[in-house]
């Protein structure tokens with residue numbers, strides 16, 4: 001089955017998905033797929049530059065990445081339900097991407113906005129936006145609304161999973177149990 005996981009930057013999607021990788025699930029990162037397309041076209045050199053590109057270029061590489069990711073039948077795609085660009089929220093999964101990917105399940109990873117704020121501050125590997133607590137809260141609410149919309153558009157369910165501080169394993173267990181129960185033990 002095709003599972004799409006979304007969450008705002010710093011919520012800990014990638015950390016939770018590392019647990020699923022250890023369990024033998026195939027996980028593909030949408031940002032990686034977009035970055036490959038961006039590098040070939042000389043649009044960007046790092047993932048943190050992608051959301052600053054002109055929207056038309058983001059949409060171009062978003063569509064190209066979807067085509068690459070569509071080849072995987074059983075996969076978990078690590079992505080964003082909405083991307084906070086300088087010109088507003090850009091849908092991570094517009095109609096053309098949903099039509100290309102045909103997702104079976106959407107999972108929104110969420111956390112307390114204060115915990116996300118602290119995680120971003122303490123993560124030296126990345127060039128994260130310095131959003132206020134209120135901006136983080138608004139983006140997370142918008143993200144959930146985008147997730148609900150994608151679910152309504154496709155008829156595939158939306159599951160909300162909390163990634164609380166120090167509880168990465170609990171979040172990954174929840175995801176694994178739902179995927180296995182939907183998949184008849186699959187992947």
Ligand code: AP5
Nearest residue numbers: 009010011012013014015030031050051092119164165166
């Ligand atoms: P992406 O690769 O998804 O990068 P990101 O947005 O920065 O998200 P991360 O994966 O880095 O953050 P995370 O939430 O997974 O947090 P992490 O696990 O690192 O996307 C890159 C770019 O690609 C995007 O910015 C966008 O431009 C583009 N893109 C992607 N999909 C797109 C789409 N569909 N359309 C258009 N553009 C798209 O954790 C953060 C920190 O928290 C770490 O230090 C970690 O140790 C800590 N932490 C995590 N969980 C816990 C916990 N439970 N307790 C304590 N600490 C924790």
